[in-house]
Amino acid sequence: MAGKRYPGGMSPTDPAAAAATASEEDWLRLDRQICFSLHAASRAFNGVYRVILKDLGLTYPQYLVMLVLWERGELPVKKLGEHLRLDSGTLSPLLKRLEAAGLVRRERSARDERSVEVRLTEEGVALRGRALQVPRRIVAATGCDLDEIRALREHLDDLTAALDTAAAEAMTADAAVPRAE
Amino acid sequence: MAGKRYPGGMSPTDPAAAAATASEEDWLRLDRQICFSLHAASRAFNGVYRVILKDLGLTYPQYLVMLVLWERGELPVKKLGEHLRLDSGTLSPLLKRLEAAGLVRRERSARDERSVEVRLTEEGVALRGRALQVPRRIVAATGCDLDEIRALREHLDDLTAALDTAAAEAMTADAAVPRAE
DNA sequence: CGCCATCTAGTTGTGCACAACTTAATTGTG
DNA sequence: CACAATTAAGTTGTGCACAACTAGATGGCG
Structure with a gap:
């Protein structure tokens, strides 16, 4: 391990701080490792889903939306966002693309004109059949x-x-x- | 849990397939849960880093780059990409922003003009001192x-x-x- | 030497995440 | 009823990830 130098203009101001700083150096190194691991794992998962979902013509976030819709059938954008912890800034364009792909329809609610109901088209429902094989392949990929x-x-x-x-x-x-x- | 219907045009062709399909329905439900957990965890981490790194004026990926540079001092974009598993499509604009922020400099290598050396400025080195507190706060956040x-x-x-x-x-x-x- | 395969950065285009803002509908309160 | 506060969706702008591509440098081979 490459020694604990205090680079540049940064140096501890007193002995007690020196001890504390050494410890924080260790943490910084650990943090580097955790950051990488986490970031890499997240992107590795994303990559596997990307490969597998390409058959379905879905991105990973689009697949998440479809999973909710396959379970719930239909629900307003707001509820969808609560399930996925995503806001309209992310969902609006994503749903627009799903609509363009013919998988969902969006309709203003008659009862509350602020709300937009998202529901599956027949094509969207049918896609579920092809999606059934996905989880098994993901689980297999994780080993x-x-x-x-x-x-x-x-x-x-x-x-x-x-x-x-x-x-x-x-x-x-x-x-x-x-x-x- | 709303019963196992075979939606749309999709139905099993023989009894064995029916059993397999029922099992795949379970997997689909499990997949939904894993997807959500993973995606949520990834974004939750991102969110905590975002809050903590705001003090330093860094995004999470920029912090990852700085962590490498703080350990290695200087290295070509290629090596940086290998460490972080990122390609130039991601790194080039990111490094340009770090350079605009005055934290790094980029210089074509004299020995190999294809290569670009990334090195910390004094300001970039100095930022490390303020970054030392980050890991402790992250670890604390995870509980x-x-x-x-x-x-x-x-x-x-x-x-x-x-x-x-x-x-x-x-x-x-x-x-x-x-x-x- | 001359040429081509390979390599490094960078660019372009698509899609997601999120903050900040806008628009329109609804609700609450005087 | 009127008007302010709240709510839902959408829009805009920034930044990241990645695929596909371009431009320029390098290195090997005939």
Whole structure:
């Protein structure tokens, strides 16, 4: 390991800070590893889905939308966004493309003209048949068995919950705390 | 859970296929859950980094690049791309922005004019000092201890390796196999 | 030497994520 | 009823990921 130098104009101001800084150097190295792993894993998954979904003419986010619609049949953009944690800025153009592909229709709700109902076309429903093979191929690609997958999913959900909480707190804390000395 | 109908024009052709299809319905449901978990976790991480990195004026991918440069000091775009698994299509504009921000310089290599050396400016080196606090805040946000983080990292790396292999195979298989009849 | 295959960056085009904003409909309140 | 606050969808602008392509440099081979 390549030694702990303090590059450039940056150096600790007192012995106590020096100890603390050494520890933070370790964390910085660890962070590099975690960042990479996470980012790489995320993109690797995306890549596998991309390859497999190409047959269906769907991107990964489009597949996510279709999965919801296949389960729920029809729902307003708002609800769709809540399920997927995506806002209209992402969903509007995506849905427009799905509509252009003939998989969904969008209609203003009669009861509330602000709302837009998204529903599958026959073609969209039919696509589900071809999509049934996707999960098996994904699972095969991971090389994990179902229990491992399930465990990973739970781990990820815990992490997401923690991160969401922390992000919310960090945002309010940003206003309160003068920010790391 | 709304019963297992075979939507649209899709129906099994024989009893064995019916059983297989029922199982694939389960997988489709599981896939929905995994997709969501993974996608949500990825974006949750991104969100936390976004909040924390805003102080430094960096995006998450820019931070990844800076982490490499802080460790290596200087290297050609090609090497940077190998470390981060990113191609020039992503890196070129990103590096241009880092250069505009005054954090890096790009210079054509004298020895090989195809290559561009990326090196930190003084400002870029100095930013490292402010970045030292980032990992601790990220780890805190996850609510995990270091061992958990390390375990997660290893799990993700295994997954990435498996997925990369599978993606490569799937691509060659795509050419060989007539495609899921 | 001359030419072609290969390699490195960079460019272009598509699609997603997200922040900030706009528009139009609805709801709540005086 | 009128008007302000809220809500839903859409739009705009920035940045990233990736595929496909271009331009220029390099290196090997006849």
